[in-house]
Amino acid sequence: MASSPAEHPVACQIRYIKGDLFSCPETDSLAHCISEDCRMGAGIAVLFKKKFNRVQELREQQKKTGEVAILRTGERFVYYLITKRKVSDKPTYGNLRKCLEAMREHCIRNRVTDLSMPRIGCGLDHLQWEKVSVMLEDVFMNTQVRITVYSL
Numbered sequence: 001m002a003s004s005p006a007e008h009p010v011a012c013q014i015r016y017i018k019g020d021l022f023s024c025p026e027t028d029s030l031a032h033c034i035s036e037d038c039r040m041g042a043g044i045a046v047l048f049k050k051k052f053n054r055v056q057e058l059r060e061q062q063k064k065t066g067e068v069a070i071l072r073t074g075e076r077f078v079y080y081l082i083t084k085r086k087v088s089d090k091p092t093y094g095n096l097r098k099c100l101e102a103m104r105e106h107c108i109r110n111r112v113t114d115l116s117m118p119r120i121g122c123g124l125d126h127l128q129w130e131k132v133s134v135m136l137e138d139v140f141m142n143t144q145v146r147i148t149v150y151s152l
């Protein structure tokens with residue numbers, strides 16, 4: 001008898017690259033973390049703001065903590081994980097997980113197969129990569145999404 005996918009989960013294996021996130025293929029979708037106000041005044045968020053701008057468009061989506069604001073640009077989507085209310089807050093693992101689940105649903109609906117990101121939440125926001133990477137693998141298990149993580 002054929003077994004169901006639930007009996008044989010397809011693991012999500014994160015690929016690691018040392019280098020600048022923005023050197024990834026132009027067709028990869030991108031993800032990073034911001035706060036509800038979309039200020040993007042520090043960290044890698046500043047580079048996203050410089051490259052994609054469209055901050056007003058992001059604000060108009062009025063996304064709250066645990067949700068994800070999204071821009072489409074060319075072949076790719078850019079995911080802004082809203083992990084906290086204010087810039088000065090720190091995200092919780094629970095809220096980061098909600099954001100990742102929201103992003104996963106969008107990736108599935110839109111057939112996103114390649115997603116690149118930095119070590120999300122683990123710079124200025126002080127989460128631990130050992131925990132975040134396990135969460136990422138868990139949330140994206142049984143999907144067709146290949147995740148590449150860039151670090152400098």
Ligand SMILES: NC(=O)c1ccc[n+]([C@H]2O[C@H](COP(=O)([O-])OP(=O)(O)OC[C@H]3O[C@@H](n4cnc5c(N)ncnc54)[C@H](O)[C@@H]3O)[C@@H](O)[C@H]2O)c1
Pocket residue numbers: 019020021022032033034035039040041042043044045047087088118119120121122123124125126150151152
């Ligand atoms: N005052 C402020 O505006 C303020 C304060 C706190 C945090 N932030 C920002 O930082 C928060 C996100 O924190 P975070 O820990 O998720 O992210 P982060 O600290 O910006 O970066 C995550 C990781 O990516 C690394 N990194 C930076 N540039 C690159 C690059 N080009 N390629 C690959 N890796 C790179 C960085 O070293 C860090 O380990 C957001 O809320 C954002 O708005 C802003």
